[in-house]
Amino acid sequence: MIAGVILAGGLSQRMGGGDKCLLPVGGRPILAHVIARLAPQVGMLALNANGAPARFAAFGLPVLPDSVGDFPGPLAGVLAGMDWAARGGAELLVTAAADTPFFPETLVAELRAAARAEGLPLAMAVTRNASGGTDRHPTFGLWPVALREELRATLAAGQRRVVAFTEPRGCARAVFPQAVPDPFFNVNAPEDLAAADAFIAAASR
Template identity: 55%
Template sequence: MKQPVGVILAGGQATRMGGGDKGRLMLGERSILGHVIDRMTPQVADIALNANGEAGRFADINLPVVADSVTGYAGPLAGVLAGLDWAGELGADAIVTAAADTPFFPCDLVPQLLMAAEDRRHCLALAASQAADGKLWRQPTFGLWPVSLRNDLRDALQTGLRKVVLWTDKHDAGQAVFTHDGLDPFFNVNTPEDLAEARRLAGETTK
């Protein structure tokens, strides 16, 4: 299989942050989105940003911007579909998605997802984080998605499906588990309090 392309999901409404593009909030000397791009770039062949509204507001990051094709706010699966359609035009086999508000996600996300999908019917896998106490949390915005299933996903969205794991479980998705003892690598910035915590962590873990 060809090296996957990356799609950063920034199509959410950010209601708990007061709206706007929370990926644009600063974390150290770069925006949160900048940190996400830095972590994604070495792992994929190309990157696009999934975002809705005026695409020109992202002109400075020099990435293609792909909007949801499903009307209304249909959640992250709509962003996955937009990314799959973009990847299909490139001739790519698969995409890897990452959330635009998660600046500390693993630098080995892509190889771990690829390994998790090796023995599955489709090149499909989701990430999960596991704390020292054994609790496991699936991370549905971080996944490996095959372009070959994009029309199946399109049909599912048109019937009203919105929950990621209902679709991925139906297709026997693999699971890449990332263990941690403290900072969850998929920590995301949803609230002003989360932003304050991310800034504290950035001083320790991000340069």
């Protein structure tokens, strides 16, 4: 069984604070779009978020706070997800960002295929860019739950960068093609909300 965790533990500073995943896009909260895409791909699903969990009650997901203080970033959410997945008997965890409503519906399958093809324990989503290289999306990853104690120690040592944890342990690349909208388009600022609404409106015509 593969567990999924949606990462919503950040401070949303560029949106002025608050829960940007609850902002509406196409008439629904961004989080609703994320759940609709990830839930069919995993055996169990939770949300990593800090603060009062009741504000997410309508979505019916377990809410996992960071187990590490001072908002150390996505790795803290990954660790919370790993601990929860381990309790549920899952060996693998897939993470997705809560502010990204268009990510691929084949995310989990592509991450697993990349890890198997390269013989590596971890996998990360990347997309091709205009210059012929790739752009990394480190919050969209495949994580063996068995690495949770290593991750706990890494965070305790003050390391917060996702890539600094994944690269030394072997991280495959799941390459996704360019598309419109960008599959990993994320809502960081108010103008991004308008862009996301426009994408959805165009798709419904």
